[in-house]
Amino acid sequence: xxxxxxxxxxxxxxxxxxxxxxxxxxxxxxxxxxxxxxxxxxxxxxxxxxxxxxxxxxxxxxxxxxxxxxxxxxxxxxxxxxxxxxxxxxxxxxxxxx
Amino acid sequence: xxxxxxxxxxxxxxxxxxxxxxxxxxxxxxxxxxxxxxxxxxxxxxxxxxxxxxxxxxxxxxxxxxxxxxxxxxxxxxxxxxxxxxxxxxxxxxxxxxxxxxxxxxxxxxxxxxxxxxxxxxxxxxxxxxxxxxxxxxxxxxxxxxxxxxxxxxxxxxxxxxxxxxxxx
Numbered sequence: 001x002x003x004x005x006x007x008x009x010x011x012x013x014x015x016x017x018x019x020x021x022x023x024x025x026x027x028x029x030x031x032x033x034x035x036x037x038x039x040x041x042x043x044x045x046x047x048x049x050x051x052x053x054x055x056x057x058x059x060x061x062x063x064x065x066x067x068x069x070x071x072x073x074x075x076x077x078x079x080x081x082x083x084x085x086x087x088x089x090x091x092x093x094x095x096x097x098x
Numbered sequence: 099x100x101x102x103x104x105x106x107x108x109x110x111x112x113x114x115x116x117x118x119x120x121x122x123x124x125x126x127x128x129x130x131x132x133x134x135x136x137x138x139x140x141x142x143x144x145x146x147x148x149x150x151x152x153x154x155x156x157x158x159x160x161x162x163x164x165x166x167x168x169x170x171x172x173x174x175x176x177x178x179x180x181x182x183x184x185x186x187x188x189x190x191x192x193x194x195x196x197x198x199x200x201x202x203x204x205x206x207x208x209x210x211x212x213x214x215x216x217x218x219x220x221x222x223x224x225x226x227x228x229x230x231x232x233x234x235x236x237x238x239x240x241x242x243x244x245x246x247x248x249x250x251x252x253x254x255x256x257x258x259x260x261x262x263x264x265x266x267x
């Protein structure tokens with residue numbers, strides 16, 4: 001009897017560090033503008049430079065870690081016997097005979 | 099605008115450098131140099147009158163000065179004055195109608211701004227000060243406000259896309 005082992009990995013989504021960094025920096029700048037427009041904090045050095053830099057770092061981290069992406073599932077290991085047919089992936093349990 | 103180091107009851111934390119004093123009265127409400135924090139700004143409604151007054155301890159002649167809005171590291175001059183001060187005045191005062199002042203703006207503005215004032219005598223800085231000014235206007239009806247809101251939403255969507263990652267081919 002021949003045994004074949006198939007290890008099927010679901011690959012993780014690719015990182016998007018550049019999109020994250022650019023979006024984060026722009027987001028920080030717009031938040032600074034929002035705070036100014038809502039009369040909460042004026043456009044000073046802290047908000048004009050600090051918030052975009054903070055956004056850039058946060059966006060880069062989000063793009064690299066992908067916390068909203070699919071988690072890596074454990075590998076699916078399937079052992080196939082050469083003289084047996086592989087069962088379908090989601091077959092319902094057989095009904096008991098009446 | 100605010101400068102007064104000889105004012106007898108100078109509020110704590112007032113933004114003043116030099117022997118000047120200044121006050122502003124907006125629709126009957128008096129503003130002093132104490133309005134130097136973002137949480138305690140001079141509020142400008144869309145209608146009404148602003149009365150302003152400034153004094154110097156000694157005669158400044160000739161003199162000039164300016165008011166500038168701070169935007170990050172840059173300062174945009176919005177008003178300036180210069181005179182020989184031949185009458186050797188120690189004070190100046192005036193008033194502005196807020197509705198007509200708003201009408202002169204290219205578009206409606208909202209938000210809070212830091213305004214810095216400088217007064218020079220014989221070419222040398224005599225006094226300076228700053229105050230925060232807040233416009234009583236909703237940011238959702240001004241071009242800059244709408245731009246800011248739209249930009250925030252779009253860039254937030256970009257962050258969500260980045261946080262999801264890209265599907266591999």
